[in-house]
Amino acid sequence: MTTLLRNIGELVTNDPSRGDRYGIVSNAAIEFDEGVVLWAGTDSEARERPEYDRGIDCEGRAVIPGFVDSHTHLVFAGDRSHEFEARMAGTAYSAGGIATTVSATRAASDDQLRALLAERVTEARAQGTTTIEIKTGYGLTVEHEERLARIAREFTDHVTFLGAHVVPAEFVGREDEYVELVEGPMLDAVAPKVSAVDVFCEDGAFTVDQCRRILQAARARGLRTHIHAAQLGTSDSVRMALEKGVASVDHGTYLTDDDVAALAGSDAVLTLLPGADFSTRQPYPDARRLLDAGVTVALATNCNPGSSFTQSMAFCIAIAVREMGMTPREALWSATMGGALSLGDTRIGKLAVGSRAHLVELDAPNHIHLAYRPGMNLVRTVWA
Amino acid sequence: MTTLLRNIGELVTNDPSRGDRYGIVSNAAIEFDEGVVLWAGTDSEARERPEYDRGIDCEGRAVIPGFVDSHTHLVFAGDRSHEFEARMAGTAYSAGGIATTVSATRAASDDQLRALLAERVTEARAQGTTTIEIKTGYGLTVEHEERLARIAREFTDHVTFLGAHVVPAEFVGREDEYVELVEGPMLDAVAPKVSAVDVFCEDGAFTVDQCRRILQAARARGLRTHIHAAQLGTSDSVRMALEKGVASVDHGTYLTDDDVAALAGSDAVLTLLPGADFSTRQPYPDARRLLDAGVTVALATNCNPGSSFTQSMAFCIAIAVREMGMTPREALWSATMGGALSLGDTRIGKLAVGSRAHLVELDAPNHIHLAYRPGMNLVRTVWA
Numbered sequence: 001m002t003t004l005l006r007n008i009g010e011l012v013t014n015d016p017s018r019g020d021r022y023g024i025v026s027n028a029a030i031e032f033d034e035g036v037v038l039w040a041g042t043d044s045e046a047r048e049r050p051e052y053d054r055g056i057d058c059e060g061r062a063v064i065p066g067f068v069d070s071h072t073h074l075v076f077a078g079d080r081s082h083e084f085e086a087r088m089a090g091t092a093y094s095a096g097g098i099a100t101t102v103s104a105t106r107a108a109s110d111d112q113l114r115a116l117l118a119e120r121v122t123e124a125r126a127q128g129t130t131t132i133e134i135k136t137g138y139g140l141t142v143e144h145e146e147r148l149a150r151i152a153r154e155f156t157d158h159v160t161f162l163g164a165h166v167v168p169a170e171f172v173g174r175e176d177e178y179v180e181l182v183e184g185p186m187l188d189a190v191a192p193k194v195s196a197v198d199v200f201c202e203d204g205a206f207t208v209d210q211c212r213r214i215l216q217a218a219r220a221r222g223l224r225t226h227i228h229a230a231q232l233g234t235s236d237s238v239r240m241a242l243e244k245g246v247a248s249v250d251h252g253t254y255l256t257d258d259d260v261a262a263l264a265g266s267d268a269v270l271t272l273l274p275g276a277d278f279s280t281r282q283p284y285p286d287a288r289r290l291l292d293a294g295v296t297v298a299l300a301t302n303c304n305p306g307s308s309f310t311q312s313m314a315f316c317i318a319i320a321v322r323e324m325g326m327t328p329r330e331a332l333w334s335a336t337m338g339g340a341l342s343l344g345d346t347r348i349g350k351l352a353v354g355s356r357a358h359l360v361e362l363d364a365p366n367h368i369h370l371a372y373r374p375g376m377n378l379v380r381t382v383w384a
Numbered sequence: 385m386t387t388l389l390r391n392i393g394e395l396v397t398n399d400p401s402r403g404d405r406y407g408i409v410s411n412a413a414i415e416f417d418e419g420v421v422l423w424a425g426t427d428s429e430a431r432e433r434p435e436y437d438r439g440i441d442c443e444g445r446a447v448i449p450g451f452v453d454s455h456t457h458l459v460f461a462g463d464r465s466h467e468f469e470a471r472m473a474g475t476a477y478s479a480g481g482i483a484t485t486v487s488a489t490r491a492a493s494d495d496q497l498r499a500l501l502a503e504r505v506t507e508a509r510a511q512g513t514t515t516i517e518i519k520t521g522y523g524l525t526v527e528h529e530e531r532l533a534r535i536a537r538e539f540t541d542h543v544t545f546l547g548a549h550v551v552p553a554e555f556v557g558r559e560d561e562y563v564e565l566v567e568g569p570m571l572d573a574v575a576p577k578v579s580a581v582d583v584f585c586e587d588g589a590f591t592v593d594q595c596r597r598i599l600q601a602a603r604a605r606g607l608r609t610h611i612h613a614a615q616l617g618t619s620d621s622v623r624m625a626l627e628k629g630v631a632s633v634d635h636g637t638y639l640t641d642d643d644v645a646a647l648a649g650s651d652a653v654l655t656l657l658p659g660a661d662f663s664t665r666q667p668y669p670d671a672r673r674l675l676d677a678g679v680t681v682a683l684a685t686n687c688n689p690g691s692s693f694t695q696s697m698a699f700c701i702a703i704a705v706r707e708m709g710m711t712p713r714e715a716l717w718s719a720t721m722g723g724a725l726s727l728g729d730t731r732i733g734k735l736a737v738g739s740r741a742h743l744v745e746l747d748a749p750n751h752i753h754l755a756y757r758p759g760m761n762l763v764r765t766v767w768a
Binding site: 079081082084085088089123127275278279281309310311312314315316318321322327328364365366368369371372373374375376377 | 463465466468469472473507511659662663665693694695696698699700702705706711712748749750752753755756757758759760761
């Protein structure tokens with residue numbers, strides 16, 4: 001069945017063949033079937049396309065590509081709201097951070113995790129997210145990481161193995177042994193379920209050398225790679241990761257000028273995670289500096305129970321515009337095409353002919369409203 | 385018909401008879417009829433209350449008082465998203481600010497304004513707002529201010545006359561003549577529809593002397609009064625307003641120590657408007673300083689098309705916690721009881737026996753999630 005959306009106030013295509021990278025068409029129309037965009041153009045051109053099954057009048061509202069949330073830790077159990085409350089009050093809180101979630105997640109049944117994940121994916125979808133990446137990383141044993149990958153795989157094609165999230169309590173003092181487990185048996189177990197491998201390279205997590213080993217093991221299997229880096233301080237992590245050909249460097253709060261130049265000269269995406277900076281009171285990275293240097297920037301929610309419990313890509317856009325120096329159109333591009341580039345899927349993040357028909361109609365006349373109306377969910381209809 | 389909500393994970397009552405001003409009950413229950421809270425207590429106590437018509441299991445979710453949004457400019461027409469985009473990019477934008485909205489609002493028919501307002505009130509309600517104040521201020525003639533008050537009155541009992549919003553173009557150079565119009569014929573025309581009068585006391589709007597005259601005229605009619613003050617700089621406005629007995633001072637970004645002491649020694653509420661600070665990149669007021677000095681603080685959205693186009697009280701809570709030094713419970717109190725005190729309605733903002741039955745069930749186990757899950761609408765059910 002083909003659908004023609006007519007009378008679109010503003011259609012954001014991200015199709016560079018329309019003049020610039022945003023490819024915005026005013027007074028637009030777009031036609032698609034269940035899977036694929038068939039045609040896009042102006043509303044007056046659409047009058048010459050009579051052969052569609054269903055016509056919908058968008059009454060001047062905007063249509064954008066569905067959001068691509070390329071960085072989430074969505075499969076977990078337990079509640080850490082009191083840790084958040086203590087952090088915001090600046091008081092000590094003795095709970096164990098990620099380890100708290102690892103314990104709760106290990107203790108949950110498959111069905112409990114499946115129900116929690118289903119609810120969170122539904123919430124994300126209602127906020128306009130049509131592609132979502134989900135990381136493991138709250139299992140940290142062969143059995144539990146495999147289980148998280150398997151359950152996540154029921155909800156998305158984009159599952160990422162993050163065995164190197166934190167060193168589990170039982171391996172403290174034997175970190176290299178844990179790394180051997182991650183790059184060996186754990187990777188063996190999860191490989192059939194995942195499309196990528198991520199590592200958390202930071203003081204208190206994994207060293208640059210440990211991360212290099214894991215990224216090498218992942219590449220040897222033909223998996224895409226990502227890195228959490230430069231969130232808490234500068235290090236050699238970004239340079240190492242680019243040498244190893246990562247698809248994305250995520251966080252990037254503390255980047256040297258050399259890091260920025262190296263990112264700009266690479267095929268890698270720098271993924272900004274405004275929700276995490278918001279909920280941890282970290283300084284906001286300067287997206288303007290990155291964009292002006294030619295770095296490809298993605299925006300993602302980093303949805304997780306410790307540092308960023310939101311699935312709202314619109315909220316991330318609003319923060320990126322308020323705090324990081326992005327324009328609304330840059331932020332929207334990063335939340336769609338930026339994520340698609342990070343995930344390596346060339347058929348999403350845009351609405352060109354042949355793209356996947358992942359469309360979001362907004363209760364707004366243009367995309368600026370995503371930042372202009374903070375805290376509001378403007379998503380009216382999702383087609384995907 | 386009486387309803388008993390059982391198995392509430394956390395019930396926030398704001399009832400000081402329960403120990404502190406927040407009156408939080410864990411594992412709680414609450415009974416109400418269509419209008420009034422009949423009883424609240426623990427879930428085990430509820431087992432001894434068999435005489436209700438309808439029982440609902442909240443499955444451990446939190447229940448809070450409905451939000452009281454005590455400061456909005458909700459009745460307007462027109463779109464100013466491009467002005468927002470330009471401001472965020474730091475570029476000049478030649479449109480006329482409030483005057484743009486005045487023109488669009490005057491040009492709209494009653495039915496158009498009614499439809500726009502109905503949509504916005506519905507959005508607010510879906511975000512958990514059960515009481516909303518609506519200001520006039522985009523008419524600025526006797527006829528148009530009366531019209532806005534009349535239409536707003538169809539949606540709320542809390543309509544505020546804001547003829548002194550900005551000097552309309554036709555009175556530039558004759559500001560005092562406009563003030564005479566506001567305090568005389570315009571106030572006469574709107575008085576039957578409104579419960580309060582507000583003035584915008586700031587460079588570029590109205591002087592302290594002009595505002596004093598209007599506040600006096602309002603008090604002479606027995607109307608409550610409010611003031612927009614100290615948003616852009618310090619002045620005598622706060623002291624003058626407190627001398628005139630205002631119910632609230634709104635904004636308060638630039639307060640002297642004397643202002644803070646005077647507020648703490650008064651019955652007035654200081655209303656913080658995080659959405660406006662967010663969307664104009666103003667510095668965030670220090671709520672901690674106010675609370676520690678003993679000032680009564682309210683939070684409201686200031687929903688308007690120029691500086692804060694959001695109806696999300698939860699977003700305002702999240703910003704107040706991230707940026708203003710409030711705890712989640714302080715922010716929730718300010719978003720409920722604080723607003724009720726500003727509006728002078730003693731039966732809302734709390735869930736004590738005899739309070740209005742305005743309740744919101746959250747998709748969350750406790751109120752902390754309002755700040756912990758930024759950008760998400762956690763409202764599951766609204767009773768009002």
